[in-house]
Amino acid sequence: MIREYRTIEEVAGPLMLVKQVEGVKYDELGEIELPNGERRRCRVLEVNGRNVLVQLFESSAGINLAQSKVRFLGHGVELPVSQNMLGRVFNGMGELIDGGARILPEKSLDINGTPINPAARYYPSEFIQTGISTIDGLNTLVRGQKLPIFSGSGLPHANLAAQIARQAKVKNKNDKFAVVFAAIGITFEEADFFISDFKKTGAIDRTVLFINLASDAAIERISTPRMALTAAEYLAFECDMHVLVIMTDITNYAEALREVSSARKEVPGRRGYPGYLYTDLATMYERAGRKMGSEGSITMIPILTMPEDDKTHPIPDLTGYITEGQIILSRELYRKGYLPPVDVLPSLSRLKDKGIGEGKTREDHANTMNQLFSAYARGKEAKELMVVLGESALSSIDRLYAKFADAFEAEYINQGFYENRSIEETLDLGWKLLSILPKGEMKRIKPELLEKYWPKSQA
Numbered sequence: 001m002i003r004e005y006r007t008i009e010e011v012a013g014p015l016m017l018v019k020q021v022e023g024v025k026y027d028e029l030g031e032i033e034l035p036n037g038e039r040r041r042c043r044v045l046e047v048n049g050r051n052v053l054v055q056l057f058e059s060s061a062g063i064n065l066a067q068s069k070v071r072f073l074g075h076g077v078e079l080p081v082s083q084n085m086l087g088r089v090f091n092g093m094g095e096l097i098d099g100g101a102r103i104l105p106e107k108s109l110d111i112n113g114t115p116i117n118p119a120a121r122y123y124p125s126e127f128i129q130t131g132i133s134t135i136d137g138l139n140t141l142v143r144g145q146k147l148p149i150f151s152g153s154g155l156p157h158a159n160l161a162a163q164i165a166r167q168a169k170v171k172n173k174n175d176k177f178a179v180v181f182a183a184i185g186i187t188f189e190e191a192d193f194f195i196s197d198f199k200k201t202g203a204i205d206r207t208v209l210f211i212n213l214a215s216d217a218a219i220e221r222i223s224t225p226r227m228a229l230t231a232a233e234y235l236a237f238e239c240d241m242h243v244l245v246i247m248t249d250i251t252n253y254a255e256a257l258r259e260v261s262s263a264r265k266e267v268p269g270r271r272g273y274p275g276y277l278y279t280d281l282a283t284m285y286e287r288a289g290r291k292m293g294s295e296g297s298i299t300m301i302p303i304l305t306m307p308e309d310d311k312t313h314p315i316p317d318l319t320g321y322i323t324e325g326q327i328i329l330s331r332e333l334y335r336k337g338y339l340p341p342v343d344v345l346p347s348l349s350r351l352k353d354k355g356i357g358e359g360k361t362r363e364d365h366a367n368t369m370n371q372l373f374s375a376y377a378r379g380k381e382a383k384e385l386m387v388v389l390g391e392s393a394l395s396s397i398d399r400l401y402a403k404f405a406d407a408f409e410a411e412y413i414n415q416g417f418y419e420n421r422s423i424e425e426t427l428d429l430g431w432k433l434l435s436i437l438p439k440g441e442m443k444r445i446k447p448e449l450l451e452k453y454w455p456k457s458q459a
Helices: 133-138 157-167 188-201 218-237 250-263 277-285 314-322 331-335 365-389 396-413 423-434 447-453
Strands: 008-012 015-018 029-033 039-048 051-056 069-072 078-081 089-091 107-110 127-129 149-151 177-186 207-213 242-248 289-291 297-305 325-328
Touching: 078 218, 107 218, 133 365, 133 396, 133 423, 149 157, 157 177, 157 188, 157 242, 157 297, 177 188, 177 218, 177 250, 188 207, 207 218, 218 242, 218 250, 218 277, 218 297, 242 250, 250 277, 250 297, 250 314, 277 297, 277 314, 297 314, 314 325, 365 396, 365 423, 396 423
Parallel strands: 089 207, 149 297, 149 325, 177 207, 177 242, 242 297
Antiparallel strands: 008 015, 015 051, 029 039, 029 069, 039 051, 078 107, 289 297
8 A cells, every 4th residue: 555644854955754654665755745736756776674765856946845645556656568569659757759659668667677697698799790891890799798988078979879779780680670769968959969860760670668868857868877777677588689778878877877976975086076986887787688588688878078188087997897808989089070089909808709700701801800909009199200201211011001001990890870781791891901011921821811811903
């Protein structure tokens, strides 16, 4: 039985203290009814005996302590789920905002989910093609992986996120593929960009879109990624779909967490973030993966902007510990006009070796990847020497490596946000660029592969 209480003791900003309650649990959903009949939602943040501290989802303005009523609903925040969610746009609390027909849910699921038992996990091993050469060729995304994108303020991570959402697919499989896109704390213009881009390109048909605006309450921002992951878990583990979850921007999520922590007067950790930031991020990231007994999977690409482009900032630092690599965007490449500006040398996909090779991508993938990394790194060194000593001080082979580095950036990295390259096109482009160098420099490629794939015009 749901009981009502008129024992609101205090309201301080988004927090409210309710006394003399019974049977209320942490994280339980509540409802406040104002004297005029208006209802506002809240969530239990703290339970101390018969006193509870709740956080409001909406404004606390107009709440009359003596006349307002509070009732607790006996469950946490839930998301009604159905396959009909595909193609629809929701706000950060799972309410439809696209003006379409109401969805008839098949069930309601707690947004905190249940962790995957480590013993019941499959090891990620299947290649996901994003159509972006710097990811597919050099920092390969594997089904069930968590691969974050580290960006900076003003860099085009929103365009990159939209491109991946449009183009991603599981190679050599006709199975059902879906994208769950969570936009966290974004501006109205960014929200409009994502919605219109997905509708224009038709990507909306396989996408569930959750939009949380910067003007929405901080507590809603904390719920948005969990809403998205709950939808993804339903589609993956109950509908056997391959689901790619893209979340942007995790920095906005962490800022909201810091705001709530500060309101609760918790002891701050690094840079004012709560000491449990690592644990909190892990409870989200670790919901990705593949489960035994299920055909579906969740692959995750969290996107975050590094404050002051600092990789040691707590948010990218902790994210790097939990996830399997990182894709880093470069301000220098962006200034040159190269899009997407992925800095391939510090980027890393720790599972790339598991998702490439014969039967997955192509037999020459690992060798060409290693050779391209090596040649680009040496080319960058040659260009730095050229700046200090002048071109005449370089050997002829170093000048070729410098030429390779320029061509690599202009052709391989720079492909724009609307070019979708197959893995075969990416690998062939790699071979074409490597042919700038003498064949004898291909020290990381097996001789039989060199004979088979080396461009005939360069032989």
